[in-house]
Amino acid sequence: MKRAKKRARPAVAGGQDSGKLLAQQVGAALKQHGMMLVTAESCTGGGVAQAVTMISGSSDWFDRGFVTYSNGAKEEMLGVSPDTLEAHGAVSEQTVREMADGALQYSRAQVAVSVSGVAGPTGGSPEKPVGMVWFAWATNDTVRTACHQLSGDRDAVRAKSVQIALQGVVNILNNSTKIV
Numbered sequence: 001m002k003r004a005k006k007r008a009r010p011a012v013a014g015g016q017d018s019g020k021l022l023a024q025q026v027g028a029a030l031k032q033h034g035m036m037l038v039t040a041e042s043c044t045g046g047g048v049a050q051a052v053t054m055i056s057g058s059s060d061w062f063d064r065g066f067v068t069y070s071n072g073a074k075e076e077m078l079g080v081s082p083d084t085l086e087a088h089g090a091v092s093e094q095t096v097r098e099m100a101d102g103a104l105q106y107s108r109a110q111v112a113v114s115v116s117g118v119a120g121p122t123g124g125s126p127e128k129p130v131g132m133v134w135f136a137w138a139t140n141d142t143v144r145t146a147c148h149q150l151s152g153d154r155d156a157v158r159a160k161s162v163q164i165a166l167q168g169v170v171n172i173l174n175n176s177t178k179i180v
Contacts (some may be wrong), residue, residue, distance in 0.1 A: 010063075015178050017049025018118070018163060019051045019162055019163055019166065020054060020055070020169065021051045022051070022099060022163060022166035022167055022171055023051045023054060023055050023058075023166055024164050025166075025171055026052060026056055026061075026169045027052065027055050027057070027061050027062075028078065029170055029173040029174060030061035030062075030111065030167070030169075030173065031060065031061050032165045032173075033173055034037070034154060035061070035109070035111050035139075035173070036061055036062065036063040036107075036108060036110060036111070036153040037052065037061060037062050037063065037108040037111050037112070037113070037148065037169060038062075038063050038064055038065065038066070038104065038107040038109035038110055038111070039065040039066065039101040039103065039112070039113055039115075039122055039153070040065075040066045040068060040078055040099040040100060040102065040103040040112060040113070040114035040115075041065065041067050041068070041115050041166075042067075042069055042074070042090060042099075042114075042115060042116040043065060043067055043115060043116060043117040043118065043133060043157070043158065043161060044115045044121045044158050044161050044162055044165070045069065045137065045158070046065055046067045046160070047080070047120070047161070047162040048065070048076060048113060048115065048162050048165045048166065049062070049064075049065030049067075051127075051162055051166060052087075056119040057141050058068050063107045063108050063109040064107050066078060066099075066102075066103055066106075066110070068080075068099065069072075071085050072088055074090065074095065074098075074099060074142075077102070077106070078094060078098065078099050078101075078102030078103060078106065078176070079098065079106070079167035080098040080099055081098060084098055084119075089128065090116050091117055091118055091128050091132060091133075091134055092116075092134060093134055093136075093145045093147065095116055095134070096114045096134045096135060096136035096145060097114075097136050097143055097145060098117050098125050099116065099136065099152055100112040100113065100136040100138035100143060100175075101112040101120070103138075104138055104139075104140065110139060110140060111137070111138070111139055111169060111172065111173065112136075112137070112138045112139075113135070113136070113137050113138075113159055113165045113166075113168060113169050114125075114135070114136045114138075115133060115135055116133070116134050116164050117131075117132055117134060117150075117157070117161060118130050118131065118132050118133070119131075119157045119158050119161075120153070120155045120157060121134075121153065121154060128139065129149070130149075130157075131149050131150040131152070131157050132149055132150075132152055133147070133149075133150055133157065133161050133164070134146075134147050135147075135148070135161075135164060135168055137171075137172045138157065139166045139172065142172070144168070144172060146164075146168070148160075148161075148164060161179075
């Protein structure tokens with residue numbers, strides 16, 4: 001019986017190799033600044049934390065990750081105000097700001113990234129369609145936010161969100177004026 005040959009899969013732009021490279025860049029930038037990272041994730045379900053912990057030695061620059069998928073978890077673990085969630089919803093600039101602030105408050109990190117969005121295929125609305133993802137990057141001195149409308153299926157939206165989150169960490173540490 002012949003064995004089927006394994007075909008090498010071509011590198012996909014923005015794929016796993018890209019995420020690993022970005023995570024390595026995040027680690028190098030954090031080490032250079034003597035800082036640690038904390039993540040506060042909703043729609044990515046811990047994907048940002050997973051990407052950075054794939055890097056050997058990441059315990060030197062990654063403190064912890066909060067996966068706060070429900071609104072209750074955002075309130076209990078990160079101190080997001082119920083009023084914010086009621087007025088603006090989980091997928092909003094105000095919520096990701098509070099998630100990032102809470103992550104810094106409840107960790108030993110000096111840099112936070114937070115992510116909340118609608119990965120789909122359900123859950124979208126005319127005001128917050130599938131693929132809408134809000135991000136915040138915070139230090140003790142600054143908070144930057146961005147909203148992206150991403151295309152693709154659930155896996156694609158989540159994967160691209162992880163890349164955007166990591167690139168934003170690199171940018172905030174390098175004092176870039178452009179977030180992503």
